[in-house]
Every structure is written in structure tokens, then in C-alpha cells.
Amino acid sequence: MTVLEFDGTTNANVPELLSPPAFPVLGHLPAIRRDPLHYVANLVAEYGDVIPLKLGPHRVLMVNHPDHIKHVLQDNFRNYRKSDFYEAVRPLLGDGIIMSDGEEWLSQRRTMVPAFQGVHLTRIGKAMTDAIADMLDRWQGDQLSGRPFDITAEMMKVTLDALVRSLFGRRSGTQKEAFFDAITVVLQRSEKRVWALANLPLSIPTPSNVKFVAALRELEAIVWSMIEQRRENPAAGEDLLSMLMAAYDLGGSEADLNMLRDQVMSMLLAGHETTANALNWTWYLLSKNPGIERRVREEVRGALGDRTPEFADLPKLSYTKMVFEEAMRLYPPVWTMSRAALEPDRLGDHEVEPGTTVMLCPYAVQRNPRYWPNPEGFDPERFTPEAKKARPRYAYFPFAGGARVCLGQHFATMEAQLLIAMVMQRCQLDLVPGQTIEPQPMITLRPKDKVMMVASPADGQHQIAA
Ligand code: HEM
Numbered sequence: 001m002t003v004l005e006f007d008g009t010t011n012a013n014v015p016e017l018l019s020p021p022a023f024p025v026l027g028h029l030p031a032i033r034r035d036p037l038h039y040v041a042n043l044v045a046e047y048g049d050v051i052p053l054k055l056g057p058h059r060v061l062m063v064n065h066p067d068h069i070k071h072v073l074q075d076n077f078r079n080y081r082k083s084d085f086y087e088a089v090r091p092l093l094g095d096g097i098i099m100s101d102g103e104e105w106l107s108q109r110r111t112m113v114p115a116f117q118g119v120h121l122t123r124i125g126k127a128m129t130d131a132i133a134d135m136l137d138r139w140q141g142d143q144l145s146g147r148p149f150d151i152t153a154e155m156m157k158v159t160l161d162a163l164v165r166s167l168f169g170r171r172s173g174t175q176k177e178a179f180f181d182a183i184t185v186v187l188q189r190s191e192k193r194v195w196a197l198a199n200l201p202l203s204i205p206t207p208s209n210v211k212f213v214a215a216l217r218e219l220e221a222i223v224w225s226m227i228e229q230r231r232e233n234p235a236a237g238e239d240l241l242s243m244l245m246a247a248y249d250l251g252g253s254e255a256d257l258n259m260l261r262d263q264v265m266s267m268l269l270a271g272h273e274t275t276a277n278a279l280n281w282t283w284y285l286l287s288k289n290p291g292i293e294r295r296v297r298e299e300v301r302g303a304l305g306d307r308t309p310e311f312a313d314l315p316k317l318s319y320t321k322m323v324f325e326e327a328m329r330l331y332p333p334v335w336t337m338s339r340a341a342l343e344p345d346r347l348g349d350h351e352v353e354p355g356t357t358v359m360l361c362p363y364a365v366q367r368n369p370r371y372w373p374n375p376e377g378f379d380p381e382r383f384t385p386e387a388k389k390a391r392p393r394y395a396y397f398p399f400a401g402g403a404r405v406c407l408g409q410h411f412a413t414m415e416a417q418l419l420i421a422m423v424m425q426r427c428q429l430d431l432v433p434g435q436t437i438e439p440q441p442m443i444t445l446r447p448k449d450k451v452m453m454v455a456s457p458a459d460g461q462h463q464i465a466a
Pocket residue numbers: 097098109163266267270271272274275278332333334337338397398399400403404405406407408409411412
């Protein structure tokens with residue numbers, strides 16, 4: 001059994017845990033801040049399955065072995081709460097489902113799960129295809145004239161629209177731009193706060209805090225206006241918003257109302273930017289791999305022809321799903337997550353002390369050549385049922401796993417299948433040549449700059465069908 005000491009000493013008989021060189025006080029923080037993605041991917045190659053790191057004041061264990069990841073997320077998940085790194089987003093998410101732990105979390109999860117199941121799926125699918133059709137109509141006049149456009153911005157808008165229509169029963173309309181700008185500011189600031197050594201309280205009016213708080217208030221105003229509209233028209237929908245309002249709004253206490261706000265905000269944040277980034281990377285990879293793009297197009301043509309897809313069509317779009325899964329392997333939207341140990345625990349031979357932060361990095365594990373031959377290559381065949389069965393379950397975990405698995409994983413996958421199919425039916429997307437596209441690890445894995453694409457009519461049509 002190894003007792004972890006952060007001066008690098010270990011006791012005998014078990015393989016020693018190696019830690020990369022570190023600075024005094026700051027530890028590995030400067031290195032991880034400089035180039036997070038390369039740093040974490042290289043660490044796995046050089047230092048193995050369990051790597052002690054020191055990120056400023058935090059003692060961190062970076063855990064890369066699928067069995068250990070399973071242990072933390074699934075088998076012994078009750079021993080792990082969300083780590084202190086999540087505190088950077090508390091001003092945004094309050095005490096909502098992403099931030100909560102224990103019994104409080106369980107009760108919140110039980111309130112929300114039904115909105116993603118059963119009869120709701122068909123209605124959610126329809127709300128999604130309506131949002132996607134509106135996007136394609138927008139593209140018709142504009143993008144099909146050959147004018148380059150930023151696919152990331154388009155994916156952000158359509159995923160927000162689909163989310164708001166399907167879970168909150170209304171169009172995002174004119175508030176889309178305002179929401180989009182505000183959430184970008186909030187996420188950028190939150191990201192800085194995650195990796196900072198210390199953060200000044202938001203009440204201190206530094207320029208950065210002032211900007212952050214203004215964007216936060218803007219988001220809150222949008223959330224309250226959605227709640228207000230539903231109060232005025234309670235019959236508008238039997239959706240997530242109505243379930244949340246039944247749970248929190250009826251009491252009317254300040255605590256309940258704050259919780260309602262926190263939950264709506266949490267769902268907007270969890271469900272929008274993640275899916276948008278996954279789709280963005282999917283289009284990027286498809287445009288780089290025309291043979292795979294052609295196969296998706298053939299699947300869509302065979303399964304649907306020109307018909308708008310619906311929930312019942314999803315099993316027919318299995319290759320499309322594999323493409324989306326492979327895109328999330330290379331570019332997992334949640335590229336890292338972390339937990340803090342409550343009680344002593346073991347990961348294989350290694351002891352975990354209470355308070356240790358365990359860092360799990362889909363980006364690094366999903367590029368580990370031990371589980372992924374030719375890890376940089378884009379190959380959807382890795383996701384055939386046989387290939388999946390042959391790999392450890394937690395060699396791939398873009399949606400985390402266990403009891404706290406992403407609540408929207410099927411929602412996001414359905415949205416991706418519907419969106420890819422509908423775009424393919426109407427047009428072809430090509431990357432504008434000469435761009436260097438690089439990922440930027442914010443809270444989600446975004447592209448660093450715009451990703452400019454041109455759309456042309458599918459199958460050599462000169463006009464897309466309206
Ligand atoms: C491709 C898109 C998505 C990805 C990759 C993704 C990934 C994740 C991951 C990794 C977590 C766990 C985070 C952690 O525990 O630290 C998570 C949690 C969560 N996600 Fe997603 N997500 C996506 C889309 C969505 C959507 C569309 C929704 C809602 C409509 C959603 C709702 C949630 C919620 C509520 C949680 C917290 C669950 C809990 O703690 O019980 N996500 N997601």
C-alpha cells in the first residue's frame with residue numbers, strides 16, 4: 001500500500017508513484033495552465049495510471065486507469081463529493097444539481113429524471129427538429145450563397161434553441177444573442193477562476209468582477225423571464241420547467257425560488273455549450289474525412305430520404321451515432337472533472353487520503369494508445385458494439401458515469417443524430433481552407449478561434465428544399 005506523500009516519498013513493496021517536476025508553492029499549476037491538453041495527455045504517457053500533482057494548495061491525484069475511474073465514479077461514488085474546483089462556477093450554478101452532493105443531490109436528480117424519459121422523448125425530438133429546421137431555413141438564403149460562416153456560433157444558437165424549446169417550452173427568440181454573449185463572458189471568467197491560485201470575492205469591484213457580475217445578472221434576468229412567462233401560462237407544457245416549478249415554485253419561499261433559478265441555470269449551462277462543442281468538432285472532423293462523411297450521408301439517405309427524422313428513426317442512424325461518439329473521444333466537451341475523497345479509500349495498491357482531489361481527464365484517457373490504437377486518428381469503427389465490448393468501460397467516459405452520469409446524455413446524442421441527419425439532407429459543409437483549428441480547454445473544450453465553413457447544396461442540388 002502506498003501512502004501518498006507529496007514530497008515524492010513512498011513506502012516500499014509497491015510501485016512508486018512518480019510525479020513530474022514541480023515548482024515550490026505553485027507545484028504543477030504553471031505547467032497545466034500553460035498548455036493543459038498537451039500536459040495532461042503527456043502525463044499519462046510518461047507517468048502512468050495514478051499521478052500525484054500539486055496544483056497550488058490542492059493535493060491532486062490524476063487517475064487514468066479505467067478500473068480506478070470506475071471505482072471513483074461508480075463503485076464507491078458515495079465517498080466522493082464534487083471538488084473545490086467547482087466552486088469557481090458556484091456564482092453561476094448556485095446549489096443546483098451540478099453543485100450538490102449527497103441526499104440533496106439525489107432529491108434534485110429524482111425531480112428531474114422524468115423529464116428526460118418515456119413520453120417526453122418524442123416531444124423533445126419534435127422540438128429539436130423544429131429548432132434545426134429553423135436554422136436550416138436561416139442558412140438557405142445566407143450561407144448557401146457561398147458566404148463563409150462560423151459553425152461554432154451556429155451550433156451554439158441551435159443547441160440553445162433546441163434546449164429552451166424542449167425543456168422550457170418556448171423559443172429562445174431575440175434573447176438568444178444576449179444569452180450567448182453573456183454565457184461566453186461568464187464561462188471565460190469562470191475558467192480563469194478555476195485555475196487561479198486564489199480569487200477575490202465578487203463583491204470587490206475589480207474590472208473583471210464587474211464584467212462577470214453584469215453578465216451573470218443578464219443571464220438571471222433571462223431565466224426569471226422564462227419562469228414568469230410559465231407562471232402566467234401554466235398550461236404551456238408538461239416539461240422540465242413545469243416539473244421544476246412544481247418542486248420549487250409552489251412553496252414560494254426565497255430559498256425555493258433561488259433553487260428554481262439555480263436548477264434552470266444549471267440545465268441551460270449543462271445542456272447547451274457541451275452539445276454545441278461536440279457538434280462543432282463533429283463537423284470539423286467530418287470535413288477533414290470525406291470518406292466518413294459520405295458514409296453518413298448514405299446512411300441518412302437510406303434511412304430517411306427527404307423526410308424529417310423523428311425519435312423513432314434514431315436506431316436507423318447508428319453510423320451517425322458512432323461518428324458523434326468518436327468525435328467526443330477526440331474532443332470530449334467536458335475534458336476534465338474532479339472529485340474530493342470524503343473517507344480514506346484505495347485505488348488499486350494506492351491509498352487515497354481524505355480530502356485528496358481526484359482528477360479524471362477524458363481528454364487524456366481517450367487518447368491513451370493502450371486502449372486506442374492510432375489515438376489521433378478519426379475512426380468511428382471504434383464504436384461498433386463489438387469494439388465497445390472489447391474495451392474497458394471507462395476507457396471512454398465523455399458523459400462521466402455511475403449514479404451521476406450526465407442526465408442529458410441521451411438528449412445530447414439524440415440531438416446530434418437529428419441535427420447531423422437534417423444538415424446532411426439539405427447541405428454539405430466544408431471547412432474554409434487555410435485555418436488552424438485548435439481546441440481551447442475552457443470549462444468545456446471549445447475551438448480557440450472561429451471555425452469558418454461554407455455550405456453548399458447537398459447532392460449537387462442548386463437550391464435546398466424549403
Ligand atoms: C455532448 C453533450 C454533453 C456532454 C459531453 C456532457 C457531459 C457531462 C459530464 C461529463 C457530466 C458530469 C460532470 C461531473 O460530474 O463533473 C455531466 C453532468 C450533467 N449533465 Fe451533461 N453533458 C452533455 C449534455 C447535456 C445535456 C444536453 C444536458 C441537459 C439537457 C445535460 C445535463 C447534465 C446534468 C444535469 C448533469 C449533472 C448530473 C448529476 O450530477 O446528477 N448534459 N454532463
